[in-house]
Amino acid sequence: MPTFPNVRLANRPLHFIYLCDCSGSMAAQGKMQALNQAIRQSLPGMARVARENPEARVLVRAVRFADRAHWHIAEPTPVEQLQWQDLQAGGVTAMGEALELVAAQLASPPMEERALPPVLVLISDGQPTDDFEAGLALLLRQPWAQKAVRLAIAVGHDADQEVLQQFIGPDPEAQLPAGEVPGASGEMPRHRTGGSGRSPRRPLQASNATTLAQYIQWASTAVVGAASMPASRVDGDVSGSNIPLPDLPPTMVDMVEDVGPVVW
Amino acid sequence: MTWILPENSQLSFEGLSTPLHVLKGLGSGSQGQVYEVELAGERLALKWYLPACIARDRQLESRLAAAIGATAPSASFLWPIALLRPTAATQAQLRCRESGFGYLMGLRPPGFVGAIEHYGGRVDLELRQVLRACLELTDAFHALHSRGLCYKDISLGNLFLEPSSGRILICDNDNVDVDGRDLGSVLGTPGFIAPEILMGRARPGANSDLHSLAVLIFRLLTRHDPFRGALEREIRCLDEPARRRLYGEDPVFIFDSEDQRNRPDPELHPAPLVTWPIYPRELQALFLQTFGPGLREPGRRALTGQWQEALSRTLDRRQLCPSCGQENFPAIGADAPAAPSCWNCGTVLPPPLELELPCARVVAATGTTLHRHHLDPLQPPQWDAPFAEVVAHPSDPQLLGLRNASGSDWEVTLLQGRQITVAPGMSCNLAALRELHTDGGVIRVRR
Ligand SMILES: Nc1ncnc2c1ncn2[C@@H]1O[C@H](COP(=O)(O)OP(=O)(O)OP(=O)(O)O)[C@@H](O)[C@H]1O
Ligand SMILES: [Zn+2]
Secondary structure, three states: OOOOOOOOOOOEEEEEEEEEEOOHHHHHHHHHHHHHHHHHHHHHHHHHHHHHOOOEEEEEEEEEEOOOEEEEEEEEEEHHHOOOOOOOOOOOOOHHHHHHHHHHHHOOOOOOOOEOOOEEEEEEOOOOOOOHHHHHHHHHOOHHHHHOEEEEEEEOOOOOHHHHHHHHOOOHHHHOOOOOOOOOOOOOOOOOOOOOOOOOOOOEEEOOHHHHHHHHHHHHHHHHHHHHOOOOEEOOOOOOOOOOOOOOOOOEOOOHHHOOOOOO | OOOOOOOOEEEOEOOOOOOEEEEEEEEEOOOEEEEEEEEOOEEEEEEEEOHHHHHHOOOHHHHHHHHHHOOOOOOOEOOOOEEEOEOHHHHHHOOEOOOOOEEEEEOOOOOOEEHHHHHOOOOOOOHHHHHHHHHHHHHHHHHHHHOOEEOOOOOHHHEEEEOOOOEEEEOOHHHOEEOOOOOOOEEEOOOOOOHHHHOOOOOOOHHHHHHHHHHHHHHHHHOOOOOOOHHHHOOOEOOHHHHHHHHHHOOOOOOOOOOOOOOOOOOOOHHHHHHHHHOOHHHHHHHHHHOOHHHHOHHHOOOHHHHHHHHHHHHHOOEEOOOOOOEEOOOOHHHOOOOOEOOOOOOEOOOOOEEEEOOEEEEOOOOOEEOHHHHOOOOOOOOOOOOEEEEEOOOOOOOEEEEEOOOOOEEEEEOOOOEEEEOOOOEEEHHHEEEEEEOOEEEEEEO
16 A cells, blocks of 8 residues: 655654642642642643644653752653643742752753743742742753743732743833833734733733633643744734744633632 | 533524534634534534634624625635624623624534644555645635635645545635735744745735645645755754744745755755655646745746646656555656656656546556546546546456446447447456547547
């Protein structure tokens, strides 16, 4: 039987790294369980996106931080092979150390010579208790970290927004003069905000389990897609970053059956 | 996945006399979510737009309405059937407060897969099926462009194909527009966007479709990107600025006839080094044209008619290697190389048996089909309805026959001059055949 030749495809690695806050406060109101669930539930969708992007090898890792920071998944793991082990909460918030761990891995080597922009997702519900600034400075010294898509998810209302914003980098919209509508000068809004003033360049506020799951799903599917095989472009897509970010998920109305903790 | 429309629900929409049964969510993309639905006993697909997409693309609704008002240019399009706006009762059931709309289209039939499955090497196709898919794709674009329309955003993601036949379906027809009217904000998909669009020098239209179409055909035929060669090797982080350079500022075709800067790297880009040489010069020439002078001068891109001709001539030249069985497409007639050899194993291919039809010369090889356009250039090919097929004898695969797949008898003259009749469904041994009369014209065997 003749067949299309079995050729090896050109591809590049796409490193996706979760940085998960496991401090004691995450134990409250089921936040830790909600995060474990959200990540576990997001994996099939992430695997599907990886499958639809044969030009990318999606490799996942995770760092957990509490009293100290540790690699929770140290080996870059193809998403279809990934099994999420539950994170446990307890301790303080060594976020700076977590950034140092990631910085060491984004140095070349161990980073490959050629890759797609890495995706770093920082998830936290509180304030760093160690030297965050030093960790961030170390991270941002790495060219691969500068190129990375850096997202932050604030779990509940006690997260340090300032610190999360520093991790993401400056929000271009925040620098507009007061009162000016973003994109008012051009035809289209510069940012795909999802229609409610939210922006992927700002910390994403997850106030309940449903929203947390939506943001995790968005980061692990839409953002991975954008960083590997870009989707259709429309006018005004020129954003400040090296990867145009996809629209945030629409704000969904909570249905009774999957409401997690209502207030955190 | 969080679905905006509740799965397994009955929803009413304005203008629909019966409620729509939303069965389940099928998938989501950057613009919206797609559902399998049932309306009055018929299974259909519903695309529901995300609020951000509606906010960004203000002409979306009017473009859709125009598409729905017109009919599909060909059966290869999963064309929009009806625009759906929720009634107040339905809006209250949606998981998204912002009001939205969607459209109905045909459901992808079983057996069809996303074209990315072929690109990713996860389905087995024969080369003839890939060529057939490319040909159907060009037929579809030919029909679309002939109506003065343009597609604007063709890419691997908007194409379904049926591996067993090479048939195709084009979805995501919501950017289709009258060429030149420019109602819409889509630019295309990176990697497929023509350089002048990416660089902001022009707006998407039929001319830029010709670039995107050539990229898509190249990627289907070679499983590689036409601009990823040595210049990509120099890029450490493949991000937006890097893509701009590769596809917009300084695009160089990996097989450009003069500019050698972007040749495939055997380590990083092995696929095109294997696949490109399979195709005949005539077909390669259209890529060299479109990705050579056509990159800077859109008017010099190969036209859909040229692709149709080159692709169908390639299919007509298909020969099977006697030692490895692989498909080869060497030129025939006056352009035939002295001793063509198999791209896969190097075996010299014996001179083939050719069928001479009123409008084509077709090499006889198992699986090759004959269509109306071989008899009459004004007929559409009707890919799913060949009137003849070359078949191997069930017990002797070396023995080739021509099976009558038409509805009427063939009058056949054998080599010794004897006349016989071949009824529909029967096959006659090509080795014994001189010529045969079909109701559409005469076929002669050339040895
Ligand atoms: N007519 C259809 N029948 C069955 N499945 C479909 C149909 N149209 C689209 N789909 C599936 O729905 C999913 C989303 O569709 P699609 O990719 O068109 O969305 P999109 O928002 O336009 O995405 P993008 O613009 O990013 O390509 C895909 O998995 C696709 O295969
Ligand atoms: Zn061979």
